[in-house]
Amino acid sequence: MSIIYMDTETTGLDAFKDKITLIQIKEGNKIRLVKTFNEAKIREIKDLLENNFIVGHNLKFDLKFLKQQFNINPDNFFDTWIAEILISGGMKARQRGAATLEAVTKEYLKIELNKDEELRTSFKGTDLTKDQINYAALDVAVLPHIYKQQQVQLKELGLEKVFEIEMGCILATVWLELSGLPLDMEGLKKVQLETKKRIEEAELNVKTILKESGYKNLDLSGLPVVSIDSPKQLLEALHGIGFKVDSTGDEVISSLDHPIGKAIKEYRKQQKLLTSFILKYPEHLHKITGRIQPDFNQYGTNTGRFTSSKPNMQQVPHDKSIRALFKANPGNKIITADYSQIELRIIAEVSQEPRFLEIYNNNKDLHRLTASLILNKPEAEVTKEERQQAKAINFGFAYGLGAKSFKEKAKNDYEIDISIEQAQEFRNTFFKNYPILAAYLQTAARTAAGRKQIRNKSGRIVRFEQGLEGWQYENMGRNTPIQSLSADITKNAMGRLYNKLKPYKAKLINAVHDELVFEVSQEHAETTAKIIKEEMEAAGQEYLKNIPCIVEVTIGESWQK
DNA sequence: AGTCCCTGCGCG
DNA sequence: AAAGCGCGCAGGGACT
Numbered sequence: 001m002s003i004i005y006m007d008t009e010t011t012g013l014d015a016f017k018d019k020i021t022l023i024q025i026k027e028g029n030k031i032r033l034v035k036t037f038n039e040a041k042i043r044e045i046k047d048l049l050e051n052n053f054i055v056g057h058n059l060k061f062d063l064k065f066l067k068q069q070f071n072i073n074p075d076n077f078f079d080t081w082i083a084e085i086l087i088s089g090g091m092k093a094r095q096r097g098a099a100t101l102e103a104v105t106k107e108y109l110k111i112e113l114n115k116d117e118e119l120r121t122s123f124k125g126t127d128l129t130k131d132q133i134n135y136a137a138l139d140v141a142v143l144p145h146i147y148k149q150q151q152v153q154l155k156e157l158g159l160e161k162v163f164e165i166e167m168g169c170i171l172a173t174v175w176l177e178l179s180g181l182p183l184d185m186e187g188l189k190k191v192q193l194e195t196k197k198r199i200e201e202a203e204l205n206v207k208t209i210l211k212e213s214g215y216k217n218l219d220l221s222g223l224p225v226v227s228i229d230s231p232k233q234l235l236e237a238l239h240g241i242g243f244k245v246d247s248t249g250d251e252v253i254s255s256l257d258h259p260i261g262k263a264i265k266e267y268r269k270q271q272k273l274l275t276s277f278i279l280k281y282p283e284h285l286h287k288i289t290g291r292i293q294p295d296f297n298q299y300g301t302n303t304g305r306f307t308s309s310k311p312n313m314q315q316v317p318h319d320k321s322i323r324a325l326f327k328a329n330p331g332n333k334i335i336t337a338d339y340s341q342i343e344l345r346i347i348a349e350v351s352q353e354p355r356f357l358e359i360y361n362n363n364k365d366l367h368r369l370t371a372s373l374i375l376n377k378p379e380a381e382v383t384k385e386e387r388q389q390a391k392a393i394n395f396g397f398a399y400g401l402g403a404k405s406f407k408e409k410a411k412n413d414y415e416i417d418i419s420i421e422q423a424q425e426f427r428n429t430f431f432k433n434y435p436i437l438a439a440y441l442q443t444a445a446r447t448a449a450g451r452k453q454i455r456n457k458s459g460r461i462v463r464f465e466q467g468l469e470g471w472q473y474e475n476m477g478r479n480t481p482i483q484s485l486s487a488d489i490t491k492n493a494m495g496r497l498y499n500k501l502k503p504y505k506a507k508l509i510n511a512v513h514d515e516l517v518f519e520v521s522q523e524h525a526e527t528t529a530k531i532i533k534e535e536m537e538a539a540g541q542e543y544l545k546n547i548p549c550i551v552e553v554t555i556g557e558s559w560q561k
Numbered sequence: 562a563g564t565c566c567c568t569g570c571g572c573g
Numbered sequence: 574a575a576a577g578c579g580c581g582c583a584g585g586g587a588c589t
Contacts, residue, residue: 399577479578
């Protein structure tokens with residue numbers, strides 16, 4: 001097997017619509033530019049790429065096109081884009097242009113790549129200019145030097161294992177982006193009408209309250225003249241009924257001891273639902289596939305998490321009416337697979353807090369335990385609401401939430417009014433009952449603040465930006481080892497599942513941090529659900545050595561929570 | 562008209 | 574003295 005350096009030029013960024021116009025291949029000292037694609041040539045390239053080790057920059061892009069257009073499926077590769085971000089400790093994940101081939105070339109070869117926009121987007125025809133040919137050839141010519149130096153870096157930094165996870169995940173990401181999501185347009189139209197009605201009601205409600213509170217600026221029909229969307233106008237209206245507030249921000253609105261507060265919040269909620277979600281999804285239906293085809297960025301955050309955009313499928317509201325819109329095509333089922341409390345299990349694993357370990361090893365409920373400890377009552381008497389509250393406690397306090405913020409959170413999320421003293425008492429009780437966790441968190445926070453970076457259990461390094469306050473590093477130090485390991489587990493699972501689910505023609509339609517969603521034919525639903533559970537759990541169990549990793553799998557007609 | 566920043570809010 | 578972490582996107586407002 002030899003090393004092949006590869007890049008492609010396309011007519012655009014859409015793997016369904018646009019076409020590959022050029023494949024650049026560097027093998028040994030030869031650079032080949034392939035621009036005609038007859039059957040024999042495709043067979044030859046397929047054979048070459050599928051049976052060798054491919055090095056390329058952001059291979060997701062090329063692999064997506066190669067699969068879609070030519071059914072070429074390389075499976076052994078090194079991605080210099082991911083390597084670069086990994087080596088940077090995730091810093092280059094979010095710095096625009098920091099990990100482009102141009103930037104990486106400059107860093108390792110000290111030369112400027114001619115990446116001017118005009119040239120870059122000019123590969124539409126088959127007759128290439130000299131400039132285009134030079135440009136295209138240079139893209140692969142630089143790769144060996146980058147590859148060699150990155151290999152050394154990955155080794156020196158001890159990043160080989162996590163790099164393997166990343167490489168194993170690339171084809172799963174291609175799979176994810178090519179799959180897309182089905183959207184139930186009929187259902188959507190119904191929800192759209194209902195939501196518009198709710199907005200009208202909420203608007204009328206706000207205006208009626210304004211009027212009844214003595215607001216004077218009325219139109220001919222006797223209703224207040226105000227656009228609730230406009231902070232300026234809304235502020236004026238609030239002044240008009242006697243509130244001496246200086247903004248219409250959420251905190252101000254929430255603190256209004258008046259029915260108008262709730263009314264405005266309801267209006268905003270419904271408005272958000274309509275404009276950010278319901279009206280957006282149809283705009284993203286792809287003309288060719290008839291599905292939503294979001295972008296997924298495999299190294300979207302400094303912690304190694306995916307991000308999703310256009311549309312962001314990681315922020316779909318829990319509302320049943322919205323999730324139900326992602327409905328299986330006829331003859332198919334949707335499989336939703338969730339890691340159960342993965343972050344808290346990771347906290348248990350890395351901290352070795354005995355009470356956490358005991359809970360998970362005996363299949364008990366940590367939120368309930370926390371509630372009972374804090375409220376000082378038997379677990380059996382903990383109500384549903386109290387358990388919900390304890391959930392916020394477990395996450396919040398572990399990651400550095402203070403008493404004051406907890407008080408705010410309790411009010412905003414659960415409409416629970418507690419005093420700051422009570423919040424402080426909760427916090428004290430929490431750490432008193434989980435002393436090993438407390439000790440771990442303190443060490444993690446201090447070490448991270450000192451080093452300004454962490455290394456998690458799979459070896460991933462997360463470096464923090466410079467110039468922050470000490471407490472900020474401490475909070476990142478508490479959270480990052482957990483969040484990043486969770487990301488690694490999910491990526492590990494995705495790689496495994498890409499391989500295991502091949503025979504079943506399942507589609508991976510979404511990836512939401514600790515949740516994977518699939519669409520599969522009815523006949524294979526049970527079998528694939530079983531494999532999904534097994535593989536996801538095995539992927540987690542590689543890191544959770546002392547406690548079980550549990551995945552909850554449901555088969556249904558649509559995406560569900 | 563396009564860009565940038567801010568706030569607010571959806572998700573993990 | 575006090576401070577949970579990680580995202581993307583809509584809308585407003587300021588600016589060019």
